Amino acid sequence: MVSEADVRSTLDGIDDPELPCSIVQLGLVETVVIDGGAVAIELLPTFTGCPALAMIEDLVQTGVTAMADVDACTVTWRFQPSWTPDRISEAGRKRLHDHGVTTPESCCGGADAATVTLTTSAVTCPYCGASDTRLDSPYGPTRCRQIHFCEACRNQFEHMKHVQGTPLN
Amino acid sequence: MTASMNDVLALADDKLMLGHVQSDWTGLGPILEEDIAASAMAQDDLSHALVLYEFLATSDAQDGADELAFGRAVADYRCCDLMTLPDDFDWAVATSRRFLFAHFAAILLQDLRTADNAELAERAIRLQGEQAIQTTHLNAWMVRLGTGGDDAYARMQSALNTLAPHAGMLFEDIEDRDDRFARWQTAIAGALAEAGLTCDVDFPVASVKGGRRGAHAAHFIEQHAEMTQVRAAEPGAAW
Numbered sequence: 001m002v003s004e005a006d007v008r009s010t011l012d013g014i015d016d017p018e019l020p021c022s023i024v025q026l027g028l029v030e031t032v033v034i035d036g037g038a039v040a041i042e043l044l045p046t047f048t049g050c051p052a053l054a055m056i057e058d059l060v061q062t063g064v065t066a067m068a069d070v071d072a073c074t075v076t077w078r079f080q081p082s083w084t085p086d087r088i089s090e091a092g093r094k095r096l097h098d099h100g101v102t103t104p105e106s107c108c109g110g111a112d113a114a115t116v117t118l119t120t121s122a123v124t125c126p127y128c129g130a131s132d133t134r135l136d137s138p139y140g141p142t143r144c145r146q147i148h149f150c151e152a153c154r155n156q157f158e159h160m161k162h163v164q165g166t167p168l169n
Numbered sequence: 170m171t172a173s174m175n176d177v178l179a180l181a182d183d184k185l186m187l188g189h190v191q192s193d194w195t196g197l198g199p200i201l202e203e204d205i206a207a208s209a210m211a212q213d214d215l216s217h218a219l220v221l222y223e224f225l226a227t228s229d230a231q232d233g234a235d236e237l238a239f240g241r242a243v244a245d246y247r248c249c250d251l252m253t254l255p256d257d258f259d260w261a262v263a264t265s266r267r268f269l270f271a272h273f274a275a276i277l278l279q280d281l282r283t284a285d286n287a288e289l290a291e292r293a294i295r296l297q298g299e300q301a302i303q304t305t306h307l308n309a310w311m312v313r314l315g316t317g318g319d320d321a322y323a324r325m326q327s328a329l330n331t332l333a334p335h336a337g338m339l340f341e342d343i344e345d346r347d348d349r350f351a352r353w354q355t356a357i358a359g360a361l362a363e364a365g366l367t368c369d370v371d372f373p374v375a376s377v378k379g380g381r382r383g384a385h386a387a388h389f390i391e392q393h394a395e396m397t398q399v400r401a402a403e404p405g406a407a408w
Contacts, residue, residue, distance in 0.1 A: 047299060049209075049216030079220075079295040138306050139206035143213070147202065163298040 002069040004032045007039055010067055014059050017052045018142050020099045027087020028056070030078055037071030039064055044083040047143035047163065053077065085160040100126050101145065101158045125150035126157050133157075172284035173344040174225065175247065179381055180277050181221035182248035183339075185238055186389070187270060188214035189396050190253055191263070199260050203310075210267065210303055217274075217296050224289055239400045243390055244383035247342075251335045253392045261321075261328035264314065268307040269332060269368070272356040273339045275300045276349055308360035315364025322365065329368040337373045341381040347372075 011032075012024040023029060023043070031042040041060060045053055057075045064073040085104045088096070093103045102123055123133050130152030138161065140147045145158040191211035198204025222234035232240060251270065256262040278300050281293035314321045340346040340353075350372055361368055378384040385393075399406065 047213075047216075048220050048295060049212040049299075051212070078291075080291040082295050082298060137202040137206055138302055139202070139209040141205070143209065161302070163302065 001036065002034060002039065002067055004034055006067065007032050007034065007041070007064060007070075010063050011041070011060065014056075014063055017055050017059075019096065019101070021088075021092045021095045023056060023060070025089045025092030025095065027083060027089065027092070030081070037069055039070055039073045040076070041073065042076050042078050044081065044087075045077055045079075046083050047161075048079075050143045052142075082163065085162060088160065096160070097126050101160065102126050102148075103160045104162055123148055123159055125153060125155065127155050128153035170280065170283050170285060172281055172286060172289055174228075175342065176277060176344055177221055177225060177281070177289065179247040179249070179343065180274060181218045181225065181237075182246050183252050183270065184214040184221070184274070185218040186246075186248045186252040186392065186396075187267075188212070188218060190256075190392065191267070194258075194263060197258065206306065207263070210306075213299055213303065217299070220292050220296060224292055228286070228288070239397050243385055243393055246380065246383070246385065246389070246393070248380050248389070249335075249339045249341065250380040250386040250389050251332065251339060253386070253389045254332070254335055255388055259324070259328065261314065261324040262331060264307065264310055265325065265328040265332055265368075267303070268311050268360070269336050269357065270339070271300065271303045271307050273353055275304050276352050276356065277343075280345075280349075304356075311360045311366065312364045315361075315366045325364070326366055329366055333368050333370050336368070336370045338377075338379040338381065341373045341377075341379050343381070 008024060008029065011029055012022045014023050015021060016023055016026055016028075019026070026046070028043050028046070029041065030044050031040075033040040041064070043056070043060070057077075060075050061073055064070055088103055096103055102125075123135075124131050125133050125148075128150060130150055132151040133148050134151065136147040136149045136156065138146045140158050140161075144161055146161045147156060148159050149156050188211045191207060191214065194204070195208045195211070196204065198207050218238065219234055222237045226232065226234050226237055251266065254266070256266065275297065278293050278297040282290055282297060284290045284293065311325070314325050316322070337350075340350045343349060354370070357368065373379070380386070380389060
């Protein structure tokens with residue numbers, strides 16, 4: 001019989017279609033339940049409007065169904081717990097950073113989601129390491145990223161976005 | 170709280186229509202960042218509509234989300250016609266409309282977070298976090314444009330004057346509308362005051378029937394026809 005660890009290992013080999021980071025490293029995998037040859041996987045969307053969700057679902061279906069001793073695989077998207085950048089693993093953070101995408105240090109989950117603060121002071125430029133950076137726009141090339149600008153090396157870079165009323169820093 | 174399914178449908182329909190209308194700006198935004206932001210917010214709104222339609226489709230044993238979005242008769246849509254009011258590619262009107270609506274949506278989602286129906290509450294909590302990014306972003310732009318010189322100020326005030334007579338209809342046929350109208354006015358007051366702009370919106374008169382009760386303006390009917398064109402030409406087509 002296939003084990004949960006085997007399935008998670010397969011999932012760790014599946015990169016997000018829009019980021020050089022696996023879906024496990026990004027923290028999208030919530031639960032993996034095995035019942036004989038049937039595997040049920042629950043995933044969390046980074047943002048509900050992410051156009052890659054259907055593709056990720058297909059990649060997971062295809063990847064897991066191809067495993068030995070797996071007869072069927074179901075994939076469900078869950079809204080709670082909400083995905084936050086807190087869920088990105090250390091390995092994932094490193095891969096994103098190497099790609100020029102920074103991640104928030106930590107998230108104060110549970111704060112009131114009615115307001116968000118667009119702060120920028122704590123974001124360090126992934127290219128030159130300067131902290132003299134500012135938020136250009138909370139809307140970046142994908143739903144989960146916002147755009148920052150480094151005043152020191154004059155490069156734009158991307159930063160994983162906080163949602164759920166936590167500081168966007 | 171027992172959530173009104175009529176409110177959920179109204180919010181989903183608003184977001185479906187605004188998402189479509191706002192998509193017209195893709196590639197035409199005044200600066201690159203705002204072009205991306207406008208498209209991203211449109212994408213958010215369409216996905217929020219989908220998340221709400223999916224909930225309605227399963228909870229009410231209705232047809233699927235696509236059927237709800239595209240398969241209903243014009244009179245069965247519950248959106249406010251503020252969404253489809255033509256902006257004539259005037260950025261001041263587009264931004265102001267988004268601002269007025271984003272705060273309305275934020276209040277509804279805030280309330281739906283405590284819905285008795287756990288599935289609806291979970292969805293609302295998720296959506297509200299995304300909605301808060303919109304309201305924060307739009308507040309910033311109202312202030313930036315309102316204080317951006319005489320020309321920008323005049324355009325923004327003129328846009329709000331155009332939209333104000335239609336904005337009260339957001340609250341037509343909505344539960345607890347007195348309370349929510351008051352909260353909405355408070356929510357928009359901060360950014361408007363900082364921007365030096367005014368927007369005098371009247372509470373809707375019950376005798377005036379609007380989109381929330383199926384009496385839609387010509388611009389909604391036109392938009393709806395365009396939006397459902399492919400489906401009409403090829404019923405049951407799959408993407």
